[in-house]
Amino acid sequence: MVTDPTLKEVYSLVLTQWPLVAGAYALLWAGLVVYVGFALKRLNGLGKQVEVLEAALARRSGDAG
Amino acid sequence: MKSHTTRAFIALAIGGVLTLAAFLGAFFWAGVPDFGFVRTAERTDSVRYQGPFDQEIDEARYLANFAGYDVEVTAGGETVRGDLVEADETHVTIETADGEVTVSAAEFETGRVRGSSYGRPDWGQKIFYFHVPVAEISFIVFGFAAFYSLRFIMTRKREYDTKARVSMEVTLMFVMLTMATGILWTKAAWGVWWDWEPRLTTYFIMTLLVVAYFVLRNSVEDEERRAMYAAVFSILGFIDAPISFFITRLIPSNHPVIERGGLEPPMLISFIIAQIGMIALGYAIYQLRMGEMLLKDRIESAKTQLER
């Protein structure tokens, strides 16, 4: 916490920048996390589908053989 | 496939740790550079103290912003020194040891203002540690997309088309992130959300090229044709991007550049760690999407076999 009045004045002139800096970081991290999260979720779903389909395939080839 | 997901997770872990480290380095280790200066009447112990300032003033109205400062005014042959109470285009009022003295602006001859000068911290610069690496990765991945497109044209193998498309998706992701952080920084540093400034303009053109790639892909039905058209367009786009980058030199630029040897070690190290971390994250996203593509292929082939 800045208590010195002079320094307070110095910082008050520039701290208007902070919401934008924080916003930029929030966007960056949110973007990356959301993207990776969705990719992982889709990957999981597809993995399950593959398992089911390939099990079905194996069963059918077993029936035929 | 397994190998893609494993690689993706390893890269994700490395990228996550490095970017987190870079984040900590950027905010708690690297200093905040000065962006101009601020003047105050009093002196305080501060790392930002740049020294005293002592300025000549030739008109009374120029003193208007210096209330509380130590001033010395010569008017009508007499010199008065003390703390400035107020000043405008008609008069100057000064608090001296003997009480307040008012001098009219018409009699004003010369004046001096004394105070302290402090560096003005530039918090907006903190975007640099992530904005610049993300922008660099977008160029690199665009290059990979063009390379895979070229490989596709030479070999006509479907895997290269998939690789080019996934690279382009990663490019789009990073381009969007660069745009978003860049626009916020522009507001912080220049006071406007957007400026038709060379770097911004060319980056915007590059964004449009990447978007156009996907528009093109989505509007071609035949699969082989889609792959070929997309490959040709991404190569053309990759040739065009540097041309538009350089031609914009016709307009003078405001965008900051890093001066040679201009970064202190804590800043430089945080920056380099952020760069490596971002490369790892880009690679992780690429591998994740590739794994997804391969799984989709497996599902397709399993479905066609089941239908038979």
Place this chain on the structure above:
Amino acid sequence: MASSSMRQFRAMLRKDIVMELRTKEMLMSMGLYSLLTMVVYFVALSQAGAGFDPRDIAAGLLWLAFIFTSMLGLNRSLVHEKDQGCLEALLLSPVDRPVIFFAKAIGNLIFLLVVEALTIPVFAFLFLQGQAVDVSTVALIPLVLVAGSVGIAGVGTLLATMSVNTTGKDFVLAMLFIPLMYPLLLGAVTATAAAIIGGPEGVSLFWTGMAWVIGYDVIMLLASYGLYEFIVGA
């Protein structure tokens, strides 16, 4: 071999021109479109006020008209080829692929230059009457027109060949064409504006703009020429 390519090239170009002279469809549509653009310009500038100097933005307005007119023309010229099955017939015949590219590109270039030559006097008549211009530098404008049109026709032919086979023909063409054209447009507008403003600085800026346009033409035409084969065969 070279002479047979030349013969093929001439035959294809002649076909385009003869067809155009018979139907006048391309020139009519492009010419009227650019005239309509002038009406839109008038409306857009109608509230500009008395202090407004049309010479300041004349170059930009001209190239704006050219870029949209050329997109219309490029799209039409290749839609024709496709609808009449010309392109497929050509691909079946033993014609070199680059010859197809050059014939189509030069056909488009000729139509574009004709429309530009008609548009400029109309534009000058409607917007620049009574404005002093430096005649010695304005005489340089045809150079940048030709250089710019070469780039538009060359890269545009490649892109239009792609876009006719897509579901959103003209939108896809615009989406591909305008970002790729950005360097050429900036150079061409800079050169044209410098020629209109005139003076020794104008001349030097004109040649800077021209250098960019020519550089763009060389690089992008080589790329388009090399890549056309893959597009037309896909």
